[in-house]
Amino acid sequence: MSDAPVLAFRGVVKRFGSREALRGVDLEVRRGEIFGLLGPDGAGKTTLLRVGLGLLEAEEGETVLLGGATRGRDRVGYVPQRFSLYRDLSVRENLCLFGALYGAKRKIVEEKGKEILIKTDLWPFRDRLADRLSGGMKQKLALAAGLMHRPELLVLDEPTTGVDPVSRREFWELLYALHEEGLTVLVCTPYMDEAELCTRLGFLHQGALLRAGTGEELLSGYPWRILEVEMGGRDGEVLRVPGVREVNAFGERYHLVTGDPEEVRRRLEASENGKIRGVREIPPTLEDLFVHLAEEAS
Numbered sequence: 001m002s003d004a005p006v007l008a009f010r011g012v013v014k015r016f017g018s019r020e021a022l023r024g025v026d027l028e029v030r031r032g033e034i035f036g037l038l039g040p041d042g043a044g045k046t047t048l049l050r051v052g053l054g055l056l057e058a059e060e061g062e063t064v065l066l067g068g069a070t071r072g073r074d075r076v077g078y079v080p081q082r083f084s085l086y087r088d089l090s091v092r093e094n095l096c097l098f099g100a101l102y103g104a105k106r107k108i109v110e111e112k113g114k115e116i117l118i119k120t121d122l123w124p125f126r127d128r129l130a131d132r133l134s135g136g137m138k139q140k141l142a143l144a145a146g147l148m149h150r151p152e153l154l155v156l157d158e159p160t161t162g163v164d165p166v167s168r169r170e171f172w173e174l175l176y177a178l179h180e181e182g183l184t185v186l187v188c189t190p191y192m193d194e195a196e197l198c199t200r201l202g203f204l205h206q207g208a209l210l211r212a213g214t215g216e217e218l219l220s221g222y223p224w225r226i227l228e229v230e231m232g233g234r235d236g237e238v239l240r241v242p243g244v245r246e247v248n249a250f251g252e253r254y255h256l257v258t259g260d261p262e263e264v265r266r267r268l269e270a271s272e273n274g275k276i277r278g279v280r281e282i283p284p285t286l287e288d289l290f291v292h293l294a295e296e297a298s
C-alpha cells in the first residue's frame with residue numbers, strides 16, 4: 001500500500017450556510033511530494049486543509065488520511081496560518097509544551113526539541129520569548145512545533161505570508177531539507193514564485209480545483225503565447241492592438257496574451273509608439289496560466 005495517497009479528497013463539498021466554500025474537490029497528495037495548493041484569498045485553501053485533517057466536517061464526499069489509519073491525525077504536523085504559539089513562553093518552552101501535548105516523556109521531548117531547534121537554526125534563540133522573535137523566526141518556531149511528534153505529513157497553511165523575502169527563502173530551504181529526509185509536505189500559498197518550488201501543484205479557485213499536476217504538465221496545457229513588452233513608463237492601454245487578448249502589468253513590463261505573437265509584434269512596430277523599448281516572446285509562467293484558468297472558470 002506504499003503508493004496509496006497520503007491524503008485523498010473525493011467529491012468534497014463544504015458549505016458555510018448557503019455559501020459553498022468547497023465545490024466537489026477531488027485531489028490526491030502522494031507520499032514524498034511537496035504539494036502546493038495555490039489560490040487567491042478566499043479560494044477555500046484553509047477550508048480544504050481543515051477538512052482533510054478532520055478538523056471540519058464536509059457535507060458531501062469523503063477524505064482519507066493516511067489510508068484511513070486509526071489515529072492518522074497523530075502522524076500529521078499542522079502549522080496553521082495564524083501564529084499559534086505562546087507568546088509569553090520561550091522558544092524552548094513552546095516546543096516542550098507541544099511535545100508534552102503529544103504525550104512524550106520529558107527527556108525525549110527535550111532531546112527532540114534540541115535536535116529540531118538546531119535543524120531550524122533557532123538553537124541560539126532558545127531562551128528568547130516567542131513574542132520577541134521576528135516574523136520569519138516565529139514561522140520557523142511554528143514549523144518546529146509541528147515537527148515535534150515526527151509526523152509523516154506536514155501541512156502548512158500560508159506559512160510565509162507577511163514574512164520578508166530572505167526569511168521566506170530560508171523557510172523553503174528548510175522545507176526542502178525536511179522533504180529530503182522523507183517528509184511529505186502539503187503547503188498552501190498565494191505566492192506564484194513558491195509554486196515553482198513544489199513538486200506538484202493544484203489551483204483552487206472559488207472552491208473548485210481547476211487543475212492539478214507538475215508545473216511542466218500544467219504549463220503544457222496553456223493555449224496562448226506571451227509577448228513581453230518593455231515600456232518607458234506605465235501605459236498598458238496603447239498595447240491593446242488587435243490580436244491581443246489580455247494585457248497584464250508587471251511594473252513597466254507588460255505581458256500580452258495572444259494567439260498570434262508575430263502579427264501582434266508587427267502591429268506594435270507599425271504603431272511607432274515611442275514608449276515601447278523592446279518586444280520579445282517569453283514562455284508562459286504559472287501566473288499566466290492561473291489567470292487564464294480563473295477567467296475560463298468565471
Ligand SMILES: Nc1ncnc2c1ncn2[C@@H]1O[C@H](COP(=O)(O)OP(=O)(O)OP(=O)(O)O)[C@@H](O)[C@H]1O
Nearest residue numbers: 016019021039040041042043044045046047048158
Ligand atoms: N467558519 C466560517 N464561516 C463562514 N464562512 C467561512 C468560514 N470559514 C471560511 N469561510 C468562507 O469560505 C470561503 C473560503 O475560505 P478559506 O479561508 O478556506 O479561503 P482561503 O483560500 O484559505 O483564503 P485565506 O487566505 O483568505 O484564508 C471564504 O469565502 C470564507 O469567507
